[in-house]
Amino acid sequence: MTPGAPDSAVRVAIASSDDVVIARQKGRALAMEIGFTASEATLIAAAISELARNIVRYAGAGEMLLRDDGNGMLLMVARDQGPGIPDVQAALRVGFSTSGGLGMGLPGVRRIADMFEIVSNGSGTTVTVGKYKR
Amino acid sequence: MAVPILKQGDVLIASIQLALTDVDLVMLRDALVEKVSNYRTRGVIVDVTALDVVDSFASRTLRDLAHMIRLRGAETVIVGIQPDVAFAMVQLGLTLENIATALDLEEGLAFLAKTNRRQ
Numbered sequence: 001m002t003p004g005a006p007d008s009a010v011r012v013a014i015a016s017s018d019d020v021v022i023a024r025q026k027g028r029a030l031a032m033e034i035g036f037t038a039s040e041a042t043l044i045a046a047a048i049s050e051l052a053r054n055i056v057r058y059a060g061a062g063e064m065l066l067r068d069d070g071n072g073m074l075l076m077v078a079r080d081q082g083p084g085i086p087d088v089q090a091a092l093r094v095g096f097s098t099s100g101g102l103g104m105g106l107p108g109v110r111r112i113a114d115m116f117e118i119v120s121n122g123s124g125t126t127v128t129v130g131k132y133k134r
Numbered sequence: 135m136a137v138p139i140l141k142q143g144d145v146l147i148a149s150i151q152l153a154l155t156d157v158d159l160v161m162l163r164d165a166l167v168e169k170v171s172n173y174r175t176r177g178v179i180v181d182v183t184a185l186d187v188v189d190s191f192a193s194r195t196l197r198d199l200a201h202m203i204r205l206r207g208a209e210t211v212i213v214g215i216q217p218d219v220a221f222a223m224v225q226l227g228l229t230l231e232n233i234a235t236a237l238d239l240e241e242g243l244a245f246l247a248k249t250n251r252r253q
Contacts, residue, residue: 017155024187025153042187042218043225049189050226053156094227104190108226 008034009067012052014078015060020052023064027076034068036133043112044074044131050105051078051127057099058082059125073114073130081124088118137162139169144176145246147239153186156195163199170206177246178203181239183214193228200233209234209249213242 010030012023027048031041048064055062059082067075090096092110097103106127110116115130137158140147146169148162166178180196182188188196200210211234215223223229234249236242 017157021153021155028186039218039221043222046187046189046222046226049187049191053189053191102190102194104194104226104228108190108228111227112225 009065012064012066014052014055014062014064014080017053017056020049020056023052023066024048027064027066027074030066030068031074034074034133036074036131040131040134044076047109047112047129047131048076050109051076051129054078054105054127055080055082057101058085062124069130072133074133075115076129076131078127078129079124080126084122084125085118085120088120091118137165139165141173141175142243144174144250145179145243146170146173146175146177147179147181149181150183150185152184154192156191159192159195163195163202166199167202167206170203170208175208176250177208178210179239179242179246180210180212181214181242182212182219183216183238185216185219188215188219188223188228190226190228193223193230197230197233200230209246211236211242211245213238 008030010026024045028041028045031044052064055078059080062080065077069075085091091106094107095103113129114132117128119126137148137150203210213236236245
């Protein structure tokens with residue numbers, strides 16, 4: 001692996017709770033491979049689990065892209081073509097949920113992220129999360 | 135994947151062997167709540183040593199499980215939360231409020247023995 005080259009990338013199709021587990025396992029493996037500690041890799045796996053679950057719950061299907069940006073950051077991109085998030089600010093508040101959840105998922109991911117971006121409209125949602133190595 | 139549930143005296147022990155999906159976790163919760171009354175159980179131990187991740191759904195399901203079992207008259211102890219998993223839970227703001235935890239199976243059994251003597 002050449003340092004500085006974005007040479008590690010994984011794509012996982014997400015349509016069921018099994019895929020959520022596959023995505024977080026692949027994310028953990030990728031994180032370890034590019035030099036994150038086991039502890040950080042567990043945190044990354046948990047974040048991927050939250051993002052992938054949201055795809056299944058709110059959009060039914062979508063995909064997760066996981067890659068090394070080549071500068072010490074792991075990028076996690078969750079993409080779906082679902083109905084979109086009606087109120088993104090609300091979705092980022094602890095305790096807010098439209099699905100009977102506790103509203104801890106997305107706010108938790110944002111809390112641990114070094115880079116966090118949501119683009120959502122009527123034709124889908126893309127959440128991009130970046131995490132640097134310590 | 136079904137989680138094996140063993141009965142030892144008046145304690146049920148659910149030992150998670152692999153990463154669980156959300157569906158598996160909900161099945162485990164429901165199976166334990168049902169078995170508590172079938173076997174007249176006083177205590178339940180959920181061993182999460184092999185659980186790769188505890189995210190918001192898993193922590194909520196474990197909490198619900200313990201609260202439901204308490205309503206049925208038994209106590210639950212979650213044992214074996216790994217250091218990396220604990221680290222991630224704290225970073226993500228996840229808690230297991232009002233739920234007993236113990237280092238491992240042995241400690242969990244000791245905790246239940248103590249609790250049941252008091253009752």
